[in-house]
Amino acid sequence: AQTVTQSQPEMSVQEAETVTLSCTYDTSESDYYLFWYKQPPSRQMILVIRQEAYKQQNATENRFSVNFQKAAKSFSLKISDSQLGDAAMYFCAYRIQTGTASKLTFGTGTRLQVTL
Amino acid sequence: DAGVTQSPTHLIKTRGQQVTLRCSPKSGHDTVSWYQQALGQGPQFIFQYYEEEERQRGNFPDRFSGHQFPNYSSELNVNALLLGDSALYLCASSILAGGDQETQYFGPGTRLLVL
Numbered sequence: 001a002q003t004v005t006q007s008q009p010e011m012s013v014q015e016a017e018t019v020t021l022s023c024t025y026d027t028s029e030s031d032y033y034l035f036w037y038k039q040p041p042s043r044q045m046i047l048v049i050r051q052e053a054y055k056q057q058n059a060t061e062n063r064f065s066v067n068f069q070k071a072a073k074s075f076s077l078k079i080s081d082s083q084l085g086d087a088a089m090y091f092c093a094y095r096i097q098t099g100t101a102s103k104l105t106f107g108t109g110t111r112l113q114v115t116l
Numbered sequence: 117d118a119g120v121t122q123s124p125t126h127l128i129k130t131r132g133q134q135v136t137l138r139c140s141p142k143s144g145h146d147t148v149s150w151y152q153q154a155l156g157q158g159p160q161f162i163f164q165y166y167e168e169e170e171r172q173r174g175n176f177p178d179r180f181s182g183h184q185f186p187n188y189s190s191e192l193n194v195n196a197l198l199l200g201d202s203a204l205y206l207c208a209s210s211i212l213a214g215g216d217q218e219t220q221y222f223g224p225g226t227r228l229l230v231l
Binding site for chain 1: 157158159160161164166171172174179190204206208210212218219220221222223224225227
């Protein structure tokens with residue numbers, strides 16, 4: 001069974017600074033996708049960034065980037081120039097497709113606080 | 117371009133009752149997945165619908181059932197509600213084309229409270 005582990009229940013960062021959120025996963029598959037989703041107090045789960053396992057290049061999306069280490073099964077999220085609006089729960093998720101179906105397996109989340 | 121919508125936003129039921137939650141996918145999407153998110157936890161996969169059929173199911177009892185309509189919208193039904201069913205229910209839509217296109221986009225959720 002696939003599992004996703006986020007070992008940091010809470011993190012704090014000062015505005016304009018950089019923070020890294022950790023995620024590890026366990027799988028025997030070779031083809032899969034990894035995601036980071038953000039869930040602010042409004043509850044809506046918002047896609048932050050996506051990484052294809054077959055791509056060696058780390059994904060970037062403006063101030064967000066990942067460090068994908070396939071052999072170590074590690075997928076961390078770096079947020080640069082942190083802003084107050086980045087405060088939220090961040091979930092790491094793994095997706096595998098089987099036939100015509102797929103599902104996301106989520107970690108337990110990391111709550112990010114952004115301070116002035 | 118409307119995103120994923122869910123109704124209602126909040127719901128209060130009592131134990132033993134039945135509930136129906138509704139989801140309309142993002143325009144152009146044909147696949148709907150449902151997740152249960154208990155307080156302080158990550159979402160847990162309930163099931164996924166494509167072409168009006170349940171394609172994959174998570175570890176949830178038969179009390180949880182669903183349906184997908186020809187317009188791709190979906191319903192989640194929960195029978196014989198238990199206190200433990202209190203959670204945020206999230207709907208996600210995607211395109212079953214594989215690759216990047218199958219990224220799941222989430223709705224705002226329905227908060228269910230069972231008393």
